[in-house]
Amino acid sequence: MSTDKYVTYETAWCPGCGNFSILSSLKTALEELKIENNKVLMVAGIGQAAKTPQYINTNAFCGLHGRALPAAVAAKIANEELTVIVDTGDGDSYGEGCNHFLHNIRRNVNITHFVHDNQIYGLTKGQASPTSEEGFVTGIQVDGNINTPFNPILIAIAAGAGFVARAYSGNPEHLTSIMKQAINYDGYALVDILQPCVSFNKVNNYAYYSQRVYELEDDYDCNQKVLAMERAMEFGDKIPLGIIYKEDKPSYHSKNSVLKKGKPLVDIPYDKETVKKIVEEFK
Amino acid sequence: MYNLLIGGAAGQGIDTTTTILRKTLKKSGYNIFTAEDVMSRVRGGHNYSTIRFDSEEVFSHSKKLDGIVALNEEAINLHKNELNEDGFILCDKSVENDDLRTIKIAMDEISTEIGNPKVIGTIAAGSVLSLFSESLDDAKEIVKEMFDERLLGMNMEAIIKGFQMVESRYPKLKGKGEPKLIVSGNEAISLGAIAAKIRFYTAYPMSPSTSIMGYLASKSEQVGVVVEQAEDEIAAINMAIGASYAGVRSMTGTSGGGFSLMVEALGLAGMAEIPIVIVDVQRPGPATGFPTRTEQSDLKFVISASHGEFPRMVISLCDHNDAFYQTARAFYMAEKYQIPVVILSDQYLADSHATIDTIDLEGLPEISKSPIGEDEEYLRYRFTEDGISPRLIPGETDNLVAIDSDEHNERGWITEDAGVRVKMTKKRMKKLEKLKEELIEPEFLGTNLFDTLLLGFGSTKGAIKETVENLNSIGEKKYAALVFGDVYPLPKKLLLEKVKNAKLIINIEQNATGQLADVIREQTGITCGYSILKYDGRQITSDEIVEKIEKEG
Numbered sequence: 001m002s003t004d005k006y007v008t009y010e011t012a013w014c015p016g017c018g019n020f021s022i023l024s025s026l027k028t029a030l031e032e033l034k035i036e037n038n039k040v041l042m043v044a045g046i047g048q049a050a051k052t053p054q055y056i057n058t059n060a061f062c063g064l065h066g067r068a069l070p071a072a073v074a075a076k077i078a079n080e081e082l083t084v085i086v087d088t089g090d091g092d093s094y095g096e097g098c099n100h101f102l103h104n105i106r107r108n109v110n111i112t113h114f115v116h117d118n119q120i121y122g123l124t125k126g127q128a129s130p131t132s133e134e135g136f137v138t139g140i141q142v143d144g145n146i147n148t149p150f151n152p153i154l155i156a157i158a159a160g161a162g163f164v165a166r167a168y169s170g171n172p173e174h175l176t177s178i179m180k181q182a183i184n185y186d187g188y189a190l191v192d193i194l195q196p197c198v199s200f201n202k203v204n205n206y207a208y209y210s211q212r213v214y215e216l217e218d219d220y221d222c223n224q225k226v227l228a229m230e231r232a233m234e235f236g237d238k239i240p241l242g243i244i245y246k247e248d249k250p251s252y253h254s255k256n257s258v259l260k261k262g263k264p265l266v267d268i269p270y271d272k273e274t275v276k277k278i279v280e281e282f283k
Numbered sequence: 284m285y286n287l288l289i290g291g292a293a294g295q296g297i298d299t300t301t302t303i304l305r306k307t308l309k310k311s312g313y314n315i316f317t318a319e320d321v322m323s324r325v326r327g328g329h330n331y332s333t334i335r336f337d338s339e340e341v342f343s344h345s346k347k348l349d350g351i352v353a354l355n356e357e358a359i360n361l362h363k364n365e366l367n368e369d370g371f372i373l374c375d376k377s378v379e380n381d382d383l384r385t386i387k388i389a390m391d392e393i394s395t396e397i398g399n400p401k402v403i404g405t406i407a408a409g410s411v412l413s414l415f416s417e418s419l420d421d422a423k424e425i426v427k428e429m430f431d432e433r434l435l436g437m438n439m440e441a442i443i444k445g446f447q448m449v450e451s452r453y454p455k456l457k458g459k460g461e462p463k464l465i466v467s468g469n470e471a472i473s474l475g476a477i478a479a480k481i482r483f484y485t486a487y488p489m490s491p492s493t494s495i496m497g498y499l500a501s502k503s504e505q506v507g508v509v510v511e512q513a514e515d516e517i518a519a520i521n522m523a524i525g526a527s528y529a530g531v532r533s534m535t536g537t538s539g540g541g542f543s544l545m546v547e548a549l550g551l552a553g554m555a556e557i558p559i560v561i562v563d564v565q566r567p568g569p570a571t572g573f574p575t576r577t578e579q580s581d582l583k584f585v586i587s588a589s590h591g592e593f594p595r596m597v598i599s600l601c602d603h604n605d606a607f608y609q610t611a612r613a614f615y616m617a618e619k620y621q622i623p624v625v626i627l628s629d630q631y632l633a634d635s636h637a638t639i640d641t642i643d644l645e646g647l648p649e650i651s652k653s654p655i656g657e658d659e660e661y662l663r664y665r666f667t668e669d670g671i672s673p674r675l676i677p678g679e680t681d682n683l684v685a686i687d688s689d690e691h692n693e694r695g696w697i698t699e700d701a702g703v704r705v706k707m708t709k710k711r712m713k714k715l716e717k718l719k720e721e722l723i724e725p726e727f728l729g730t731n732l733f734d735t736l737l738l739g740f741g742s743t744k745g746a747i748k749e750t751v752e753n754l755n756s757i758g759e760k761k762y763a764a765l766v767f768g769d770v771y772p773l774p775k776k777l778l779l780e781k782v783k784n785a786k787l788i789i790n791i792e793q794n795a796t797g798q799l800a801d802v803i804r805e806q807t808g809i810t811c812g813y814s815i816l817k818y819d820g821r822q823i824t825s826d827e828i829v830e831k832i833e834k835e836g
Contacts, residue, residue, distance in 0.1 A: 038680070038682070041678075043525075046688070046689075054685075057683065058683060060685040060686070060687070061525065061528055062685075062689065062697070063548075064521065064547055064688055067517065067521040070517075070518040071521045071522065071524055071525030071528070073522065074485070074522035074524075074525035074526035075528060075529035076529075077509055077511070077522075078482070078483060078526040078530055079530060079678055081678055082677060099514055103518070259509065265482050266529065266530040268507035275478050276644060278474065278502060278505070279641075282470070282474075283462055283463070
């Protein structure tokens with residue numbers, strides 16, 4: 001499968017970075033889904049992962065650190081014909097932008113959220129991220145991280161997300177398959193993507209993940225919320241990959257009184273007669 | 284001109300009385316200005332509205348009262364010193380008050396008879412309308428409009444009984460009596476946005492801006508505007524930017540505290556050149572300040588908010604008419620120059636109602652799309668002569684639209700090139716040069732042969748206008764005023780021309796430090812000789828200004 005259509009230019013990532021595999025999986029997923037690149041909008045905040053929209057030939061919105069989700073959901077509200085993908089890091093999504101993470105799960109706008117979760121801050125050269133393990137030593141957390149790691153999968157399920165998955169950059173075929181299903185899901189879809197940071201995270205490296213990750217069994221029923229929460233809490237010697245929880249639920253567009261009529265907001269014409277009528281009400 | 288005050292505790296029905304009076308008096312042909320003085324609580328405390336009406340135009344509120352409608356005793360004690368000698372106090376007969384101007388009516392008793400204590404406000408409105416020789420039929424029609432079936436019967440009985448309890452006392456003032464519109468400041472902003480084809484409004488509730496969101500939500504389906512309550516103001520502005528990038532006209536509204544949270548993204552709109560309109564309905568700060576009161580203390584903040592340098596425009600709203608037209612213009616300016624435009628309003632304007640002439644939808648500015656050459660490569664940030672680059676909507680053409688909060692090249696890709704940085708900064712700032720050509724000069728009030736020049740901005744215009752008219756009609760010394768609507772960039776032409784003739788310049792502002800005077804001094808070197816500053820959360824009246832000016836000589 002050629003991915004030329006989405007090629008842009010040289011990246012600013014370190015050799016061996018998990019971002020490369022995530023980027024190429026994303027390109028493959030978009031190619032296989034046959035989505036025209038002018039109908040794709042990649043949104044990110046700031047960070048190493050957040051540079052992804054720069055390296056793929058689509059529409060790109062590189063906004064502020066932590067604020068990718070509000071911009072992305074609003075762009076989707078404005079034009080539902082765009083395939084809107086937030087592709088950014090764990091600091092952007094779960095740290096600076098955590099409030100938006102929680103509330104956009106509740107909003108359930110039909111966007112896809114890929115989080116490059118390397119359990120470290122890369123662009124700022126190696127501080128603890130919300131998902132860093134307890135005891136994880138950095139130049140700032142000199143005695144080891146004393147905070148409880150954030151569990152994005154568990155929190156997303158608890159907050160009401162309808163599509164919650166985990167993938168691993170070291171398993172690109174599985175990752176591509178999950179990405180495609182996430183993009184096709186009608187609603188907010190979260191894919192937390194485990195990804196080694198070769199420069200700053202010497203603990204959660206390829207060997208660490210390879211020993212722990214496993215794909216969910218074929219007979220795993222991802223529609224069971226309580227079971228899914230149990231799997232979500234499995235993060236140690238074994239780490240499950242796959243769609244951990246899935247539920248069909250009405251999306252924002254299907255519930256909003258303006259959008260549910262089916263016409264993209266961007267195409268709703270200006271009706272001067274309506275405006276006149278409204279003004280008359282103040283007589 | 285008549286001026287009434289309706290006072291009582293929160294939850295007692297002041298709003299009902301004021302609304303019935305406002306609507307009925309407007310229907311009978313008066314020009315009206317109402318103002319609200321409300322505490323930040325849902326029950327109790329002391330709240331009041333004033334309603335000033337005349338056959339001539341009314342510009343502002345006043346503290347010289349012709350009547351007090353007292354829904355409790357406190358309203359009398361707090362306001363009777365503002366009442367004219369031949370004014371009246373309307374209250375329940377149980378209220379202990381030996382003031383000879385008092386008209387006691389059995390409001391409590393009748394409301395008990397009717398079976399709902401909440402109709403007291405309607406009874407009082409009926410009595411007031413009778414005092415001012417209004418028509419009961421008009422009042423009944425308004426009541427019919429205002430209440431649903433459940434409450435209509437009771438309120439109808441209340442308005443009739445109230446009306447019949449007192450005799451007519453004040454003659455009806457003769458005027459043109461043309462049908463006009465009556466709007467609050469926040470309603471006028473909402474209408475301006477609707478007229479400018481707003482498609483997305485997002486905000487976090489914050490007094491005194493919330494009623495913009497409430498009004499737009501009530502019209503959401505009819506107009507085709509999505510109204511989204513954000514999780515915080517940071518989300519609100521980032522959503523507005525995201526929606527605008529994707530091609531719909533977007534606005535967010537807040538007060539100073541919320542604006543403080545928005546400032547990083549204000550810079551994003553500047554850097555990425557995405558048009559948005561932000562309304563800051565000011566209230567006294569800092570921090571939580573006075574949530575339900577008024578001030579003009581965000582001026583210097585909004586003109587310089589956010590780190591780095593980028594073009595923006597700030598328009599302060601001077602009155603209700605302005606609130607409509609300037610909001611529509613804000614959308615136009617934002618889109619034409621691809622910049623954030625901040626509308627500065629305040630609680631006084633937001634919550635006050637005024638009659639305005641019919642809104643003209645024909646004269647609103649239209650935006651023409653930026654042309655793109657057939658064969659040339661699409662560059663979102665193309666270097667152009669006026670700095671305005673071709674803005675395409677993602678998905679609308681085959682071209683890809685990339686924006687970046689990082690410094691970027693013409694394509695919208697991240698760069699650290701020194702030369703590109705300088706060229707991009709110049710390109711962005713250059714847009715202001717063209718924008719300056721279409722700034723609106725401040726409104727000049729008063730006589731051309733003046734001694735003293737008054738300077739103000741925004742909602743104090745009404746009081747300043749009355750001041751100039753009053754002073755010029757009584758004394759030898761002549762006055763004029765310049766009231767700024769566009770405040771950033773600052774229009775200077777008329778200012779530089781008028782200050783030449785001024786013996787004294789006085790700035791009148793609703794803040795503690797004289798922010799407008801600071802801005803004018805910084806940008807023109809002109810200094811004001813005297814400042815009239817009010818920052819107690821209550822809007823200045825013309826009488827207060829006149830008193831201060833007369834004291835200064």
